[in-house]
Amino acid sequence: MDAPPPVLEDLARSVLELDREGAVRAAGEALLAGVPPETAITAGLAEGMRRVGERFAAKVYFVPEVLVAGRIFYAAMEVLAPHVARQPDAAGTMVCAVVEGDFHDIGKNIVKLMVEAAGFRVVDLGKNVPAERILEAVERERADLVGLSTLMTPTLDRMARTVKILKERTSAAVLVGGAPVDRAFAAKIGADGTAPDAAGAVALAREFAGRRRR
Ligand code: B12
Structure with missing residues (x-):
């Protein structure tokens, strides 16, 4: 396998070191170097956030640093997203x-x-969304699929409740994800599937949308 382009490391390091200019510059360089923007996002920026998480867990970074890292992530993603x-x-x-x-x-x-x-077509309801609002949107938009995310263990129960309500009241396929979600948990709460990353989410979305059309 070829070595990853150095610009991916620049992206990850810029996020980790809270270097906004460096991240935005590296995003532009990634595009110029022909790195697919999806790769720059997942193997560069998201890798940087993963390392930020390690520093947070080790109590080297605290919430303010993590917030700044998140803003830098979005600033660089703004450069990359239109090119996907x-x-x-x-x-x-x-x-x-x-x-x-x-x-x-x-x-x-x-x-x-x-x-x-x-x-x-993705209808994004944002963050901190109650189950009832998700249900309402799924019915209104006649959605084929729902993608639910959570990163925290205390909110896994809310995810379970949301899945239960959606499965009882709609025919949409419900996909779940986020760091604390695994296949055993997804199966336990009655979700239709889970994936560890966005590429896996796309594969599942295609699979379930295809099934609904048959
Ligand atoms: C960034 C961050 C923040 C930022 C969030 C900024 C933002 N706009 O999102 C801020 C500073 C606001 C924050 C706040 C808090 N945070 Co925080 N945060 C993180 C951190 C460092 C990174 C998360 C991240 O962005 N990862 C990068 C992305 C790309 O990865 P991802 O989210 O996992 O997504 C990928 C996959 O999971 C998957 N996926 C995601 N969703 C879905 C959905 C579907 C359907 C599918 C199929 C796949 C899928 O695909 C994605 C792309 O590849 C994590 C550490 C970590 N290891 O996760 C802690 C972490 C999640 N935070 C944590 C905590 C405790 C908090 C706070 C409570 C801190 C506090 N004391 O205030 C608050 C909570 C506020 C709240 N109520 O939500 C804990 C949670 C612990 C736990 N197990 O419950 C963690 C794990 C840190 C830790 N080690 O303690 N945080």
Whole structure:
């Protein structure tokens, strides 16, 4: 396998070192070097956030640093997102949200971007969204799919409750994700699937939308 382009390391390091200018510059350089923007986001920026998480866990960084890292992530993503190749529309509609109680939306926004790029219409309800609002949106938008995200263990219960309500009241396929979510948890709460990253979310979205059309 080829070595990863050095610009991916520049992206990750800029996020980790809270270097906004460096991150924005590296995002532009990645595009110029022909690195696919999806790769720059997932293997560069998201890798940087993963390392920020390690520093937070080690109590080297605290919430203010993590907040700044999140803003830098978004500043660089703004450069990259318009360049993500888009498939023609009509793959289906997904409602996505971060469950109630949780304000972590970076992962959900990457999933949204990639699922949209794969040709889906995505209705983004944002973060900290109560189950009832998600249900309302799924019915209103006649969504084929729902993508729920949470990053915290205390909000896993809200995710479970949301899935229960959606499965009882709608026929949409419900996908769940976020760092504390694994396949065993997804199966236990009755979700239709989970994936560890945005590429996996796209694969699942395609699979379930295809099934609904048959
Ligand atoms: C950034 C961050 C923040 C930022 C969030 C900024 C933002 N706009 O999102 C800020 C500073 C606001 C923050 C606040 C807090 N945070 Co915080 N935060 C993080 C951190 C460092 C990184 C998260 C991140 O962005 N990761 C990068 C993205 C790209 O990864 P991802 O979200 O996992 O998403 C990928 C996959 O999971 C998947 N995916 C995601 N969603 C979905 C959905 C579907 C359907 C599918 C299929 C896939 C999928 O695809 C994504 C892309 O590849 C994590 C550490 C960590 N290891 O996760 C802690 C972490 C999540 N935070 C934590 C905590 C405790 C908090 C606070 C309570 C801190 C406090 N004392 O105030 C508050 C909570 C506020 C709240 N109520 O939500 C804990 C949670 C612990 C736990 N197990 O519950 C963590 C794990 C840190 C730690 N080690 O303690 N945080």
